[in-house]
Structure formats: C-alpha cells, structure tokens
Amino acid sequence: MNMNFDGIGTKVEIAERVGDHSTMAYDLFAMVCDDAARLGAEPVLIGSILDVNSLGNGDESFVQRIVQLAKGYIGAAKAANVAIVNGEVAELGGRVGGYGDFRYNWGAAVVWFGNKNRIFTGKEILKGDYLVGLEEPGFRSNGISLVRRVLEDFYGHDWHKHGFEKSEKTVGELALTPSKIYSSAVVNMTGGYANEPRAKIHGVAHITGGGIPGKLGRVLKHSGLGAIVDNPFEPSEFLKHVQFWGEVEDREAYRTWNMGQGMIIITPEPEKVMSIAKEYEINSQLIGQVTEDKSITIKSKGCFKEGEDLVFSEDKK
Amino acid sequence: MNMNFDGIGTKVEIAERVGDHSTMAYDLFAMVCDDAARLGAEPVLIGSILDVNSLGNGDESFVQRIVQLAKGYIGAAKAANVAIVNGEVAELGGRVGGYGDFRYNWGAAVVWFGNKNRIFTGKEILKGDYLVGLEEPGFRSNGISLVRRVLEDFYGHDWHKHGFEKSEKTVGELALTPSKIYSSAVVNMTGGYANEPRAKIHGVAHITGGGIPGKLGRVLKHSGLGAIVDNPFEPSEFLKHVQFWGEVEDREAYRTWNMGQGMIIITPEPEKVMSIAKEYEINSQLIGQVTEDKSITIKSKGCFKEGEDLVFSEDKK
Numbered sequence: 001m002n003m004n005f006d007g008i009g010t011k012v013e014i015a016e017r018v019g020d021h022s023t024m025a026y027d028l029f030a031m032v033c034d035d036a037a038r039l040g041a042e043p044v045l046i047g048s049i050l051d052v053n054s055l056g057n058g059d060e061s062f063v064q065r066i067v068q069l070a071k072g073y074i075g076a077a078k079a080a081n082v083a084i085v086n087g088e089v090a091e092l093g094g095r096v097g098g099y100g101d102f103r104y105n106w107g108a109a110v111v112w113f114g115n116k117n118r119i120f121t122g123k124e125i126l127k128g129d130y131l132v133g134l135e136e137p138g139f140r141s142n143g144i145s146l147v148r149r150v151l152e153d154f155y156g157h158d159w160h161k162h163g164f165e166k167s168e169k170t171v172g173e174l175a176l177t178p179s180k181i182y183s184s185a186v187v188n189m190t191g192g193y194a195n196e197p198r199a200k201i202h203g204v205a206h207i208t209g210g211g212i213p214g215k216l217g218r219v220l221k222h223s224g225l226g227a228i229v230d231n232p233f234e235p236s237e238f239l240k241h242v243q244f245w246g247e248v249e250d251r252e253a254y255r256t257w258n259m260g261q262g263m264i265i266i267t268p269e270p271e272k273v274m275s276i277a278k279e280y281e282i283n284s285q286l287i288g289q290v291t292e293d294k295s296i297t298i299k300s301k302g303c304f305k306e307g308e309d310l311v312f313s314e315d316k317k
Numbered sequence: 318m319n320m321n322f323d324g325i326g327t328k329v330e331i332a333e334r335v336g337d338h339s340t341m342a343y344d345l346f347a348m349v350c351d352d353a354a355r356l357g358a359e360p361v362l363i364g365s366i367l368d369v370n371s372l373g374n375g376d377e378s379f380v381q382r383i384v385q386l387a388k389g390y391i392g393a394a395k396a397a398n399v400a401i402v403n404g405e406v407a408e409l410g411g412r413v414g415g416y417g418d419f420r421y422n423w424g425a426a427v428v429w430f431g432n433k434n435r436i437f438t439g440k441e442i443l444k445g446d447y448l449v450g451l452e453e454p455g456f457r458s459n460g461i462s463l464v465r466r467v468l469e470d471f472y473g474h475d476w477h478k479h480g481f482e483k484s485e486k487t488v489g490e491l492a493l494t495p496s497k498i499y500s501s502a503v504v505n506m507t508g509g510y511a512n513e514p515r516a517k518i519h520g521v522a523h524i525t526g527g528g529i530p531g532k533l534g535r536v537l538k539h540s541g542l543g544a545i546v547d548n549p550f551e552p553s554e555f556l557k558h559v560q561f562w563g564e565v566e567d568r569e570a571y572r573t574w575n576m577g578q579g580m581i582i583i584t585p586e587p588e589k590v591m592s593i594a595k596e597y598e599i600n601s602q603l604i605g606q607v608t609e610d611k612s613i614t615i616k617s618k619g620c621f622k623e624g625e626d627l628v629f630s631e632d633k634k
Contacts, residue, residue: 001318003364003428005405010412047322049366049424088322088424093462095327095422097411105412107366107405109426111320 002041002114006031007107008141013148014176016099017160021065023178025072026079027141028108030179031208033080034263036112037183038204038219040120042192046077047087048108053096055089065102081184082110113193122222124202129290130270131216134185135233135283136262138177142209143256147175150246166237174238182206182263185280189265189273199272204265207258213296213312214255216264220290229288229298233260240303250302251310259301261287319431321360323348324424325458330465331493333416334477338382340495342389343396344458345425347496348525350397351580353429354500355521355536357437359509363394365404365425370413372406382419398501399427430510439539441519446607447587448533451502452550452600453579455494459526460573464492467563483554491555499523499580502597506582506590516589521582524575530613530629531572533581537607546605546615550577557620567619568627576618578604 008027015021029046036043050069056062077084087108096103139147151159151171160172167174186204191197203223205216216227235243235257243253253259267273270286277284291297295313300306325344332338346363353360367386373379394401404425413420456464468476468488477489484491503521508514520540522533533544552560552574560570570576582590587603594601608614612630617623 001362001428003362003402003426005364005366005403005426007366007368007405007407009407010409013412045318045320047320047426049322049324049426051324051368051422051424085320086322088324090324090326090422090424092327092422094414095330095420097414103412105368105407105409105422107368107407107424109320109322109364109366111318111428 001111003109003111004032004035005107005109006035007105009144010148011141011144012104012106013099014144014160014172016103018172018176020176021068022072023176024069024106025076026178026181028106029076029080030181031141032108032110033082033181033183034206036110037186038206039114040118040190040204041112041114042187043080043082043110043112043183045085045111046080046082046108047085048106049088049090050104050106051090051092051096052104053093053102055091056102062102076181079181079184115191115193118190120203122203122219125220125223125225125266125290126202126268127225127290127292129202129266129268130286131227131229131288131290132265132267132270132273132284133233133261133287134180134182134263134265134277136180136258136260137236138179139175139239139257140179140208140262142258146246146248146256147242150242151175154245164238180262180282182282185277185282186263189276198276199269200267202266202268204263207262207264211255211257211259212264212298217296217312219266224294226291226294227288227296228291229296231285232287232298232301233285234301235260244303250300250305253302254298254310266290318428320426320428321349321352322424322426323352324422326461327465328458328461329421329423330416331461331477331489333420335489335493337493338385339389340493341386341423342393343495343498345423346393346397347498348458349425349427350399350498350500351523353427354503355523356431357435357507357521358429358431359504360397360399360427360429360500362402362428363397363399363425364402365423367404367406367421367423368409368413369406369421370410370419372408373419379419393498396498396501432510435507437520439520439536442537442540442542442583442607443519443585444542444607444609446519446583446585447603448544448546448605448607449582449584449587449590449601450550450578450604451497451499451580451582451594453497453575453577454553455496456492456556456574457496457525457579459575463563463565463573464559467559468492471562481555497579497599499599502594502599503580506593515593516586517584519583519585521580524579524581528572528574528576529581529615534613534629536583541611543608543611544605544613545608546613548602549604549615549618550602551618552577561620567617567622570619571615571627583607
C-alpha cells in the first residue's frame with residue numbers, strides 16, 4: 001500500500017476564465033490515479049485538498065461553481081473507479097490567487113495497492129515489445145503555463161473568449177479539454193491488485209511533464225532499451241496551433257506536451273490491449289516498438305517538422 | 318483503513334512574517350494525525366501537498382527556508398510516529414498569496430488503520446468518566462484569522478516584530494508556537510491498531526475549531542451525556558492578552574480557541590492516562606467529569622469572567 005500526491009497546477013486558471021469547473025476533477029484524478037496505474041498498481045481510495053479564496057457565503061454564483069466542482073468530483077471518481085473519502089476544503093482568502101472572484105488550488109492523494117507480482121520494475125520490457133498509445137485529446141495538466149503564455153501573447157488578455165476557426169468551441173474551452181482517465185482500463189489490463197491480467201503488459205508510461213522522451217524514457221531506463229515511435233497520434237488541431245503561435249519547436253513540443261497520447265502501454269500483445277482500451281471508449285493505436293538502440297526516436301507529428309525523425313538520447317531520467 | 322485530510326490555513330502567514338518555517342509541519346501533522354488518534358485509530362502513513370509561489374531557483378534564502386520546512390517535516394513525522402511517503406510540491410506563482418517573497422499553502426493526508434474493537438462510537442462514554450486535558454501552549458491552527466486581526470489592530474501592520482513584555486519572544490514568535498502532537502501518546506493509550514490499550518479510554522476529543530463546546534460536544538453527542546469542566550488549563554498569558562485586546566468574550570474564546578488544552582481524554586482511569594502523557598512529555602491534568610446533564614459547563618479561565626460558569630447547551634454538532 002502506498003500513496004500518490006499531485007495537483008493540477010495552473011490549469012485551474014483556465015477553468016476560472018471559462019467559468020466551467022465541472023471538468024477539473026477529471027484532470028486531478030487523472031494525474032494521481034493514472035500515476036498509480038502506470039506502476040501496475042490499483043488506485044482504490046481518493047481524497048483532495050481544495051484551497052479556495054472564498055466559498056461565497058451562500059451567494060448563488062458561488063454555489064453553482066461549487067456544485068460544478070462536486071459533480072466533477074463524483075464523475076471523475078466513477079471514471080477512475082475509486083472510492084472518495086472526506087477531503088479538506090480550506091477558505092484562505094487572499095492566500096489563493098488567480099482569475100476572477102472564485103479561485104482555488106487543488107491537490108489530491110490516492111491510496112493504491114500493489115501486488116508484488118505485478119509492480120513493474122522495468123526489467124520486464126523486451127526488445128520488440130509493441131507500444132500502444134492511448135489517445136489524449138487535450139493537454140492534460142502539463143505544460144499549461146506555456147499554453148497560457150502563448151495564448152495571451154497571441155490573443156491578448158482575454159484570450160479565452162476568442163473563437164477558434166476550426167471548432168465551435170472558444171479558445172478557453174479548447175484549452176480546458178479534460179484529461180482522459182486511463183486508470184480503470186490500465187488496471188483491467190494489468191490485473192491491478194487482485195485480478196488476473198487480461199493481457200501481457202511489460203510496462204506503462206504516463207505521458208505527463210517531460211513528454212514521451214521524459215516519461216517513456218524513465219520507464220525504459222532499467223531495461224537498457226530504447227524505442228522508435230514511428231506512428232504517434234496526431235495532436236489536435238488546437239494543440240498544433242498553440243505550438244505554431246508559440247514557435248515551439250517539435251523537439252520542445254514533444255518534451256512539454258503529450259502530443260496526442262497520454263499513456264503508452266508496452267506489450268507483446270498489442271491487439272489485446274487495443275481491444276480492452278476500446279471497451280473503455282479510449283482510442284488507441286500501435287505507435288511504435290521497443291528497440292535495442294537506447295535512444296527514443298519519434299517520427300514527428302508536430303507542426304514544423306512533420307515526418308522527420310526526432311532523436312532523444314539524453315532524456316532518460 | 319481510511320484517510321484524513323487537513324491543512325494549516327492562514328497560520329502559514331505567521332511563519333512567513335517571522336521567517337521561521339521549521340515548525341509548520343508540527344501544526345500540519347498535529348491536525349491530521351491527532352484527528353485520526355481521536356477516533357481510536359492509528360495514523361501510519363503521511364504525505365503532503367505544498368503549493369508554493371516559487372522555489373527560488375537555487376537562491377540561498379529560498380533554499381534555507383525550504384530546508385526549514387523539510388527539517389520540520391521529518392521532525393514532525395518522528396513526533397507523530399508516522400512514515401512519510403512522497404508528497405507533491407507545486408510551484409504556482411501568483412496563485413499563492415501571503416506575506417513576503419516565499420509563500421505557501423500546505424495540506425496533508427494521513428492514512429490510518431482502525432481496529433474495529435477500538436474505534437469509538439460515543440456509546441462507550443459513561444456518566445462519571447473523568448476528563449483529562451492535554452496541555453496545548455499555543456493556538457494550534459485554529460482561530461488564527463482572529464488572532465491575526467486582533468494583533469494587527471493592536472500593533473499595526475508589522476505586528477509580528479513587536480516585543481511582548483511577559484516573554485523574551487516577539488509577538489510573531491508567540492503566535493507561531495507550534496502545535497503539540499498528541500497522537501503517539503493517544504495511540505499508546507488506546508492501543509491504536511495492533512496493541513493492547515494501556516488504559517481504559519472511552520473517548521477522545523481533539524480541541525480544534527469550535528473549541529471545547531464544539532469538539533467535546535461532538536464526542537459526547539451519541540452518549541446523550543454532558544460534561545462539567547471545572548478545572549481547565551490556564552491559557553497562556555499571550556492568549557489571554559489576545560483575548561483581551563480583541564475584546565473576545567470568554568464564551569466566544571472557548572468556542573474559537575483551545576484555551577490551553579488541545580486534547581481531552583475521557584476515561585475512568587485518569588491516573589493511568591496522566592502517567593502515559595508524562596512519558597510523552599505532555600502536561601496533563603484532571604479538568605472535569607462526564608455528567609448526566611447534557612450541557613457542557615466550563616468554569617472559565619478566560620480573562621473577562623474568570624471563575625464563572627459558562628454553560629453551553631447547543632454546541633453539540
């Protein structure tokens with residue numbers, strides 16, 4: 001048994017701008033539950049610490065927003081298949097900054113159980129194993145400060161209100177896209193704590209800060225192997241526009257954002273993995289393979305060097 | 318198994334003012350561990366979420382303060398006899414407000430184990446049981462906004478720098494007095510998860526927000542009994558001055574602050590309880606007794622009505 005802690009950082013500011021707080025819990029639970037699932041463990045119990053400037057003393061507009069948070073909390077717990085325990089809500093006034101009159105910082109802790117036969121050590125990974133990417137439509141909660149900076153430079157102070165030509169959503173709504181929670185599906189694949197695995201899984205990388213080079217690199221480290229990612233997901237149109245406006249080079253973009261896949265499953269049985277993902281309504285595809293060569297090579301789907309090979313040799317940490 | 322979450326609210330501002338961050342973890346761990354111990358449970362694993370404006374990028378003055386936080390974290394975990402797991406540190410810039418250039422909000426989660434034979438239901442409490450108070454020299458983390466308001470009104474903006482005639486410490490240092498962590502002693506008394514109880518304990522009240530009327534009242538609720546607290550601890554000179562300057566009536570003071578006892582042990586064996594408290598270097602005294610009358614009556618040690626009976630009939634929540 002152990003615990004994971006994480007928060008959603010400055011992504012909250014996007015919710016504050018858009019005025020929609022119903023999806024923040026999905027981002028929060030994705031961070032902690034998926035980080036447990038990637039170990040081969042099973043998240044079971046979750047609680048959170050919500051620091052808020054004010055609960056509004058019954059003011060209707062505050063009540064509505066708190067209800068949004070709470071509904072998201074329940075929905076996300078269901079999606080992650082974890083039980084909620086009492087968390088903490090602290091009203092801290094000016095100690096909580098942000099945008100507008102309802103501001104908060106939100107972190108969570110999840111208790112997970114690991115079965116010692118299933119916790120990944122890295123040594124399970126073999127040359128030739130396949131990489132199955134699980135699709136992520138948004139940024140999750142990573143690289144958000146850069147996203148905000150780019151959008152403010154491009155659109156100005158009220159960037160979130162602008163429309164985006166390729167979507168009916170506003171720029172703010174697109175930036176707010178909630179994280180996919182993969183943990184239920186991954187626990188189903190690995191067996192989690194108590195069940196039989198439904199597919200042979202050799203490792204799982206949760207693509208958060210550091211991107212594919214950082215996070216897949218960390219998982220591969222103890223195997224002494226590398227990977228070629230020759231068929232990554234196409235990032236969303238919106239993500240590519242943010243990359244373009246910010247003049248973020250493809251290498252840097254792959255190091256900062258998930259670029260279309262929030263989880264990578266390392267497996268000799270990719271068909272089984274993709275079939276389980278489908279049961280959980282998660283798009284997946286074969287994105288690459290484990291190689292003897294220790295570097296990670298990504299055939300870019302970024303907006304500046306599409307189709308070119310980006311080679312990362314020193315991102316394993 | 319279950320979790321408790323809590324934070325230290327605006328007490329952090331006092332540490333920011335005084336420039337001493339080494340005791341904050343004692344306040345933090347006291348809140349969550351003592352809340353587990355009061356149930357009859359045993360806290361075992363703790364982690365925290367630290368939201369900080371900046372980690373200072375190697376700047377020496379930041380490093381020193383982070384080291385203070387970390388040392389306190391380790392010391393407090395030792396005092397509470399809990400294991401530390403990885404927590405989360407989030408650098409959130411302007412989303413974290415406060416005093417000065419190093420600002421943070423801090424919450425923690427503790428995992429506790431409860432033995433079903435020992436978790437208190439309230440029904441264990443009997444008429445005639447004794448109340449043993451465990452001394453608390455400071456405010457713990459409760460009623461701090463009021464403390465800060467009173468001190469700012471009395472001393473002005475830089476209130477923390479002033480001296481206090483009855484002490485060598487500054488006003489800020491006195492307000493910062495770290496919480497006593499009682500959980501190790503209380504677990505030793507109750508037996509916690511796995512050990513035999515060393516004394517018959519019928520209930521435990523952790524005196525936080527709501528004070529004795531609120532928190533002792535909550536514990537007594539299911540017993541249908543009340544209490545007379547005819548010999549409470551004397552609050553510190555400093556606390557009484559804050560009460561006086563703020564013109565906080567005794568009733569209100571007892572509802573807001575612990576007024577000298579941070580924990581109340583309900584027991585038919587007060588001598589045993591006081592002897593165990595002494596082993597843990599906690600001052601304790603017999604402060605009262607459980608009564609058939611449902612109200613809670615406190616013989617005040619406040620600064621306005623010392624010696625008078627304060628009767629609380631409706632604070633049980």
